[in-house]
Amino acid sequence: MSGEEERPEAPSLEKRVTQAGRHVGDRYVRIVRPIGSGLRGHGGRYVATEQTMVAAGRLGRAWNAGLRVLIGKRLHSEAEAEERVGVATGLPILASDNISSSAYATEEAMRVLALAGVGALALTMPIAIAVVFVLAIVVLSESRVIRAYPNGGGSYLVARENHGVIAGLVAASALLIDYVLTVAVSTAAGVAAISSFMPEIHPYRVPIGLALIALLVIGNLRGVREAGLLFAAPTYAYMLGMVGLLSIGLFRIATGDVPPAAVPPDPFDPAGTVPLTLLLVLRAFASGSVGLTGSEAIANGVPSFRRPETRNAVFTLVLMGTIFSVIFLGLTYLATTIGIRPDQNEIETVNSMITRSVVGAGSPLYLFVQVSTAIILLLAANTGFTGFPRLASVLANDRFMPRHFADVGSRLAFNFGIASLAVLAAVILAAFGGSVNALVPLYTIGVFLAFTLSQSGLVRRWWRLRNPGWRLSMVINSFGAAVTGTVLVVVAVTKFQLGAWMVLLLIPLLVALLYGIHRHYQTVQDALVLSGAEPRVPVFAAPVVIVPIARLDRAAMQALAFARSVSPNVKAVHISTSRASGDEFRRRWERLGTDIDVDVLESPYRSLVQPLLRYIDAIDKSDDRPITVVLAEFVPRHWWEWLLHSQTAFRLKANLLFRPNTIVIDVPYHFQDTADLSRG
Amino acid sequence: MQPKRVLVALAGTSADPDIIRLVASIAKPAKAQAIGIHVIEVRWNLPLDAVMEQELDRGEELLESAKKIAEQAGLALETELLQARDAAAAIVDTAVERKCDLIALAMPFRKRLGRTYVGRTVQNVYVNAPCAVLAYRQEETK
Numbered sequence: 001m002s003g004e005e006e007r008p009e010a011p012s013l014e015k016r017v018t019q020a021g022r023h024v025g026d027r028y029v030r031i032v033r034p035i036g037s038g039l040r041g042h043g044g045r046y047v048a049t050e051q052t053m054v055a056a057g058r059l060g061r062a063w064n065a066g067l068r069v070l071i072g073k074r075l076h077s078e079a080e081a082e083e084r085v086g087v088a089t090g091l092p093i094l095a096s097d098n099i100s101s102s103a104y105a106t107e108e109a110m111r112v113l114a115l116a117g118v119g120a121l122a123l124t125m126p127i128a129i130a131v132v133f134v135l136a137i138v139v140l141s142e143s144r145v146i147r148a149y150p151n152g153g154g155s156y157l158v159a160r161e162n163h164g165v166i167a168g169l170v171a172a173s174a175l176l177i178d179y180v181l182t183v184a185v186s187t188a189a190g191v192a193a194i195s196s197f198m199p200e201i202h203p204y205r206v207p208i209g210l211a212l213i214a215l216l217v218i219g220n221l222r223g224v225r226e227a228g229l230l231f232a233a234p235t236y237a238y239m240l241g242m243v244g245l246l247s248i249g250l251f252r253i254a255t256g257d258v259p260p261a262a263v264p265p266d267p268f269d270p271a272g273t274v275p276l277t278l279l280l281v282l283r284a285f286a287s288g289s290v291g292l293t294g295s296e297a298i299a300n301g302v303p304s305f306r307r308p309e310t311r312n313a314v315f316t317l318v319l320m321g322t323i324f325s326v327i328f329l330g331l332t333y334l335a336t337t338i339g340i341r342p343d344q345n346e347i348e349t350v351n352s353m354i355t356r357s358v359v360g361a362g363s364p365l366y367l368f369v370q371v372s373t374a375i376i377l378l379l380a381a382n383t384g385f386t387g388f389p390r391l392a393s394v395l396a397n398d399r400f401m402p403r404h405f406a407d408v409g410s411r412l413a414f415n416f417g418i419a420s421l422a423v424l425a426a427v428i429l430a431a432f433g434g435s436v437n438a439l440v441p442l443y444t445i446g447v448f449l450a451f452t453l454s455q456s457g458l459v460r461r462w463w464r465l466r467n468p469g470w471r472l473s474m475v476i477n478s479f480g481a482a483v484t485g486t487v488l489v490v491v492a493v494t495k496f497q498l499g500a501w502m503v504l505l506l507i508p509l510l511v512a513l514l515y516g517i518h519r520h521y522q523t524v525q526d527a528l529v530l531s532g533a534e535p536r537v538p539v540f541a542a543p544v545v546i547v548p549i550a551r552l553d554r555a556a557m558q559a560l561a562f563a564r565s566v567s568p569n570v571k572a573v574h575i576s577t578s579r580a581s582g583d584e585f586r587r588r589w590e591r592l593g594t595d596i597d598v599d600v601l602e603s604p605y606r607s608l609v610q611p612l613l614r615y616i617d618a619i620d621k622s623d624d625r626p627i628t629v630v631l632a633e634f635v636p637r638h639w640w641e642w643l644l645h646s647q648t649a650f651r652l653k654a655n656l657l658f659r660p661n662t663i664v665i666d667v668p669y670h671f672q673d674t675a676d677l678s679r680g
Numbered sequence: 681m682q683p684k685r686v687l688v689a690l691a692g693t694s695a696d697p698d699i700i701r702l703v704a705s706i707a708k709p710a711k712a713q714a715i716g717i718h719v720i721e722v723r724w725n726l727p728l729d730a731v732m733e734q735e736l737d738r739g740e741e742l743l744e745s746a747k748k749i750a751e752q753a754g755l756a757l758e759t760e761l762l763q764a765r766d767a768a769a770a771i772v773d774t775a776v777e778r779k780c781d782l783i784a785l786a787m788p789f790r791k792r793l794g795r796t797y798v799g800r801t802v803q804n805v806y807v808n809a810p811c812a813v814l815a816y817r818q819e820e821t822k
Binding site for chain 1: 762766
């Protein structure tokens, strides 16, 4: 034999055995392949098919079957392209938040103006026009974002690339907070719409809201396309209902048949409780600006669209702006012309009162409008479910958020992001008692902060690149930045005391957290990265192997046998609680006739783990070689039998996990194993 | 006949599911073992153990789907993939080696020159197999 040691054959999934046939020339090759294992492939390249996902145990199979019923069949990675959406499906998925805002934006502005009395409500229409004007600017500016950044990422990416990392993180934090609030506010508003025609459910709005969030989670875990298909019909139903309501209302007004205004259960004081000041008007504008939320979702989710992604996204954005404006202005016009007054305690929505006035409470259209409004408000929460996980995955890929946020689930959805969003939104919903009015002040700041950062970022981009048409783009985005910046200041000032301070406080905290996560990943990467000078696998000296032995049994024998196969330097150690039991163990060990040394450690305080850890420390100090601890672990047949065993090996593993220079090897001994230790 | 071990030769045609179900109806009452094989024929200009990726993938796929069909029919089908110059010789040799007492093969209904066509493999297995052979031909498509 040459100087090289003979290496045993490495395990292989494919073997080719040539067999002699009955006749000369009838040789054939039997290909022994992993058929039935679910692994497909050859030559060292294998693909795990869906069959590998089948759980072995009954419990696992039942769990998987339950999951499949709830969220559907697993999707192959190649199905990603099929999971994309067109304009018709993209509209309900990405624009439902903005479109649904039309259901409560009028009311939010009216609720602030009503504090100054019925007369102040006349200002609702001018405020609505101002909001629509800002939306038009936002749509125009966002279309530039889509064209400049067709891979999505929206405000975060624009701000990061043009203003720097911190600005990007500020935009991302603002959007993440806003997405959470979108889910909480939309769910609360959806429940409020239901409680408008079913007042008896008003006390249960929190549990109902939580149940609805759970439903949305299931819908979104089924994947983007399926979620879109599930949510498309209600969105279009809402639009249809609104078109019907506006047509009838406008027709009645145009023909001089102005319907009498429905009276709210608990109206505001007609004379007002505060004077009509500029600040109050600005506050009303800030509240009405809630209707602009959700308009950033399309720019963030451009990759969700089918090709050509940019064109589809821009078309959906324009469609969204148009639909919102028509419904919002229409409802505001009807409310102010009819003379609707908001309800102090949110028992009945303005939307419900308008519908009741125009078509009557007993009309099928009333029920249709209320139900479709409730559903679309819930679907608006879905925009949060589309935006948050995608943005979190972008941040996770940039190592600003934990890596789990970038993991794609069995239905190609970002399951971790969806679950995290649901938990956060549920906590907020419960904390604010499911009130839309209490939640709205927290809202919109994030959106306008992100808008302002992305618009100003684009201005810098156009200035830097000077592409053809850069001047026009720069003017549009500068104007957009100025308008959204102004709205941001107005919202922050007017809603500061009402709860906006929480968001303003949270954003820097979240930025610090994201930055901290990034620094951790950077440190880990620096520690793990291979330098060009060390491409070879390092040669490891045979380690010192310590085998803790509780008693001499089959599990211990198996662990000792394995330890000896790893290194010639094996040391067994036994912890005894008394001298007598230690002596007895040593006698038994000697009867074993093995060449492995044993140390018996007496522990008069009956502790097993701590003396063993100190023993390992002492060995480690006296020897430079790496320490390997081989643990014999008995594995019972059923999971519940674990409770009957002391789990010393598990506790030791947990204690050794963070110990440097220590390798821990678990040698499980399964209950049904035979005593065949000579195997192999 | 009460076979103890049945060899099912699978070619990846539309007749495969039929022959698997047929074998299941024979093997189940007799508690016979069933072995499904697919033979990749290797052209003479290639070495016998040449790695033919497409054929291997196809073979694996059809054996996996055969296993599924057999499972649905209540039959545990052991599968094997072979490479040979001549499929018929490999089928017969495997049947001899695995001590099978029945070889089952299937062919779709085909016509050549106006006459029903039985392929070379089916003919050669029929002629050379020392054990019983069950050749199933699909009905004529209208």
